[in-house]
Amino acid sequence: MMPDVSFGGLVVVSAVAFAVPLLLGLFPRLRLPSPVVELVAGVVIGPTVLGWVKPDDLVVQVLALIGLAFLLFLAGLEIDLRALRGRLLMFAAAGFGVSLALAVLSGFGLHAAGLAESPLLVAIILSSTALGVVTPVLKDAGESASDFGQLVIVAASIADFGAVILLTLFFSKEATSGSARLLLLAGFVVLLLVGGIAVARAGRSMRLSDALLRLQDTTAQIRVRGAVALLIGSVALAERFGLESILGAFIAGAILSLLDRDATMSHPQFRVKLEAIGFGFLIPIFFISSGVRFDVHALFASASTVARVPVFLVALLLVRAVPALLYRPMLDGRRVAAAGLLQATSLTFVVAAAQIGMELGVIGAATGAALIAAGLLSVLVFPLVALGLLGGGEGREAPAETAATPARS
DSSP states (O other), X not given: OOOOOOOHHHHHHHHHHHHHHHHHHHOGGGOOOHHHHHHHHHHHHSTTTTOOSOTTOHHHHHHHHHHHHHHHHHHHHHOOGGGSSHHHHHHHHHHHHHHHHHHHHHHHHHHHTTSOSOHHHHXXXXXXXXXXXXXXXXXXXXXXXXXXXXXXXXXXXXXXXXXXXXXXXXXXXXXXXXXXXXXXXXXXXXXXXXXXXXXXXXXXXXXXXXXXXXHTTSTTOHHHHHHHHHHHHHHHHHHHTTOOHHHHHHHHHHHHHHHTTOTTTSOTTHHHHHHHHIIIIIHHHHHHHHHHHOOHHHHTSOHHHHHHHHHHHHXXXXXXXXXXXXXXXTBOHHHHHHHHHHHTOOOHHHHHHHHHHHHHTSSOHHHHHHHHHHHHHHHHHHHHXXXXXXXXXXXXXXXOOOOOOOOOO
16 A cells, blocks of 8 residues: 655655756856755745745655765766876865864864854864866866866865765764774775675676676666665665765765776766766755755844854855965966865755754754855855856966866766
8 A cells, every 4th residue: 555645745846846947048147056046946935935845745855865865976976086196186185184174273263153063063064065066167167177177176076075974973873982983984985895896896797798788778777777776775884884874875976986987887878867867856856855944044033143154154265265275386376266266165065964963963053054055155156256267367287197087077
C-alpha cells in the first residue's frame, strides 16, 4: 500500500524550478545566479510570504536532501586531482592556510563582539568557496583553462574539500571525540579509496568493459546508475561512520573524478547526464527548499541582526580575498583582485553548514539567517566585479606547472 503523502508542495517547487531559469533566459542582462533566485523564490512561496509550501513537507525535504548530496557530489566531480601539483598546489595551499588563520581570528573576533555564537563554525564557513559557482563564471569568461583560471579552481577545490573535512571533524551530529572522528574519517576515506581501486581494476576487464559500453546508452544507463549507487552508498557509509553525509557525497564525486580519466572507460556525455539529473531536477529543489526554510523573521527581528549581514560579508571577503595577494608572482594586480573576489564567493556550503549548526544548536536562527544572506550577497556581487576586472586588463601571467585541462561545470 502506498504511503499517504501529498505532492502539492512538490508541484509548486517544480514549477518554480522551471520558471526561474526560463525568466533568467528571457532577461539575460540581469546576470543573476540561478541558485540565488531559487532561494529567494523559496522564501516567497514559503510561510514567510505566500505559504504555498510548508518547511516540513516530507516529499520536498527528502528530495532536497538528495539534491544537497548531488550538489556536493558534482562539486567533488569538479576536482581535477591531476592539477593538484607544482606551483598551483603550492600557491593555493599556502593561500588556504592563510585563509584558515584569518578565519579563526575573524570567528573569535565576531564571537567577542557578540555577533556569532560559535567562533569555530563561523571560521569554517568563512573559509569555504563555491566551486560550483566559480567554475561556470571562469568558463563563461574563457578563463577556465588559463593559468589564472586553473589557480582559482585549485584554490576553490582545496577550500571546498578543507571546509567539508573540518565541518565533519568538529561538527558531526554524532557525539564522539575529535580524535575518534579523525580515526573514523581516515577509515572512511581508506575504505572508499580501496573500493574505488577495486572498481577501477574491475573496469579493465574486457567482459565488463564490453557490457558497460553496450548498456551505457540503452534504457539501462548503466554508468549513470553506477554513479548514483556510488553517491548513495558513500552517503550511507558516511552516516554509518558517524560523519556528515555531505562529506560522503563530496568524496564520492572526487573518487569518480579520479576514476573517470580514461576515455575508454567513460562516455563523452557521462557527466552531462549526471548534471542533467542534478541541475535539471534535484539541486533546484535543494535551493528552493532552503528558501522555504529560511527564517526571514529571525533576520529582520532587530536592526543588530540585519547589521550582521554586511559584517559577515566583509569577513568573507577578508578571509578568502586577502590570501590572493600570495598570487602576485603569477598574476597581475587586476587578476589578483579578481581571484580574491572569486575565492570569496560562497553559498552552497554556507547554507549547508548554517543548517547543520542550527540543527546542532551551536548557532541561533538569527546568525544562520545572516550568514546565508551574506552568502547570497557574495554570489550576487563578487563574481560580477571579478568579471569586470578580467574584462578590463590584459592579464599578464607567469607560466605555471599545470595540466591545462578545461574545468567541468
